[in-house]
Amino acid sequence: MxxxxxxxxxxxxxxxxxxxxxxxxxxxxxxxxxxxxxxxxxxxxxxxxxxxxxxxxxxxxxxxxxxxxxxxxxxxxxxxxxxxxxxxxxxxxxxxxxxxxxxxxxxxQVEEVLARVNTHLGLRNTQRQLHREIADRILAEVELKQTLTALQQMQMQLVQNEKMSALGNLVAGVAHEINNPIGFLNGSIHNTKEHIQDLIRHLSLYQQSYPSAPAPIQENAADIDLEFLIADLPKLLHSMQGATDRIKGISTSLRTFSRADTEYKVKANIHDGLDSTLLILKYRLKANEHRPEIQVIKDYGDLPQIECFPGQLNQVFMNILANAIDALDEFNIERKLDEIKANPNKIKIKTSLDNNIVKITIADNGKGIVEEIKSQIFEHLFTTKPVGQGTGLGLAIAHQIVAEKHCGTLNVNSQVGKGTVFAIEIPIVAAA
Ligand SMILES: Nc1ncnc2c1ncn2[C@@H]1O[C@H](COP(=O)(O)OP(=O)(O)OP(=O)(O)O)[C@@H](O)[C@H]1O
Ligand SMILES: [Mg+2]
Missing domain, CATH: 3.40.50.2300 (Response regulator)
Structure with missing residues (x-):
């Protein structure tokens, strides 16, 4: 020493x-x-x-x-x-x-000097040691708190991820199950169309060969309005095919939404991601006893496929869109039905490409965000929703996915009583 x-x-x-x-x-x-x-x-x-x-x-x-x-x-x-x-x-x-x-x-006095000097040096050393120990203890406590918070966040994130992947699995399972019967229906409608054409042709051959059929046949033809039936049947089949094509589209969308991400980024179409997410949320957009349907207005620009983690971006869209629906519904509680009808619930989704930056804005005309909490909404566990309705993770996770996984930005602009706009910007690597 x-x-x-x-x-x-x-x-x-x-x-x-x-x-x-x-x-x-x-x-x-x-x-x-x-x-x-x-x-x-x-x-x-x-x-x-x-x-x-x-x-x-x-x-x-x-x-x-x-x-x-x-x-x-x-x-x-x-x-x-x-x-x-x-x-x-x-x-x-x-x-x-x-x-x-x-x-x-x-x-x-020599002895006095030595005694006092030694006493105070001893005291000072003890004091220093104490300070060091206290500082160490405070540091350990801070570290412990940080570790605890990190652990809690990780736990919540795991739960959220698990929820998303459970939802993904469910959706993928449903999409898969729908596929077989739809394939069967599509094929059957196609065959039915041909069979019906053959039958109609055969029937008209009869009519040409026996123009004056016996009375019961003519009466029945009048009863069933044979002419209308022959004209309508192909149209009916055509709409049936239209409907099965739509179900096929939905099934594809469901699978797009639930696609599992790989470790590497892949090229994906942002609009497919947005559409499939909207489809998953469709049940929440529909009219209910408190309000008419929420109008979704899409203004999609010309976007190339971008290198990304599509499943994670869907999670971002999902969290932001779900918040927009929540904000509209919370606003609706304060308003009468005619007020809602006069200023109907809207969500506008706009995409554009500018200087190799893809910009996606999602705007709602819901209750807006008060100034005091604007800086907190991206924080982990910050929520204004009742227990059981919000965990306060949606935007924290969205922010992390956009900023850390895609080197982009996620910003908010909001006016109380007017609405809120979330803007996602993701840079894309310029094509060689
Ligand atoms: N579009 C919006 N309009 C108004 N307020 C919003 C909007 N989006 C987010 N907020 C506010 O930001 C808070 C945090 O949002 P976040 O999505 O992180 O958590 P949450 O929706 O409360 O819970 P969850 O974890 O279920 O998403 C919300 O509680 C809400 O107060
Ligand atoms: Mg949320």
Whole structure:
């Protein structure tokens, strides 16, 4: 261990000699200066463990020196022992009030100096040790808190991921199950169409060959409105095919939504992602007893396929769109039906490409976000929704996916009572 260092500030050569001898013999590292000004100067370059300070000196006296030392936070906790004449009681009080730890009376008694110096160095070391321990403990506590928060966030994220992947699996399963019967229906309708055409042709052959059919046949033809039936049947089949094509489209969309992400980015169509997410949320957009259907207005620009994690981007769209629907419904609670009809619920989705940046804005005309919480909405676990309705993770996860996984930005703009716009910007690598 290095020896403790002591700075002696005194202008009397006898005192200096005496102090130097005794302290040097005791093994301390000693520096000596002869005035308050010199002491302050010295403290710029060294940090002694203790200062022995004479009160009466030419230039600034010991008290002023002490005041200036204490004023500098770097030196404020160096213990100072004043040296003053035995009779000057007032000096001792002033010194102690200025923050000195002790005083030594002159003429100097060697044993007294050693005893006081050792006591205060011991005290200072203990104090330092204590500070270190407290600081360590505070640090450990902060670290523990950080670890706990990180753990909680990870746990929530896991739950959310699991929910998304469970939803994905469910959706993928449903899409898969729909596929077989739809394939069968499509094929059957196609065959039925041909069979019906054949039958109709055959029937007209009959009509041409036997223009005057027996009465029961003619009566039945009139009853069933044969002419209309023959004209309508192909149309009916055509619409049936249209319907199965739509179901096929839905099934494809469901699979687009639920596609599992690989470790690498893949090229994907953003509009397919948005459409499939809207499809999943369709049940929430529909009219209900409190309001008419939420209108979704799409304004899709000309976008190339972009390298991304499509499943994760769908999660972003899902979280933002679900929030928009929540915001509309929360706004609807405050309004009467005619007010809602006068300013109907709308969600506008706009996409564009500018300077190799894909921009997607999702705007609602819901209740908006008050200024005070705008800065918090992207924080983990921040929610204004009742327990069970919101976990406060949607936007935190969306932000993370956009910013960290896609090097993009997610920003919000909102006006209370007017609505909210979320803007996603994702840079794409320019085509070579
Ligand atoms: N479109 C919006 N309009 C108004 N407020 C919004 C909108 N989107 C988000 N917010 C506010 O931001 C908060 C945080 O949103 P976030 O999606 O992170 O969590 P949440 O929706 O409350 O819960 P969940 O984890 O279920 O998504 C919401 O509670 C809401 O107050
Ligand atoms: Mg949400």
């Amino acid at each position: 290095s020896s403790n260092s002591i700075l002696i500030v005194d202008d009397t050569p006898n005192n200096i000699r005496l102090l130097f001898d005794v302290l040097d013999r005791a093994g301390f590292d000693i520096s000596v200066v002869k005035s308050g000004e010199k002491a302050l100067e010295k403290l710029n370059s060294i940090q002694p463990d203790l200062i022995l300070l004479d009160v009466m000196m030419p230039g600034i006296d010991g008290f002023e020196t002490c005041r200036r030392i204490k004023a500098n936070p770097e030196n404020a906790d160096i213990p100072i022992i004043f040296m003053t004449a035995l009779s000057e009681t007032q000096n001792k009080v002033v010194g102690l009030q200025l923050g000195a730890v002790d005083y030594i009376t002159k003429p100097i």
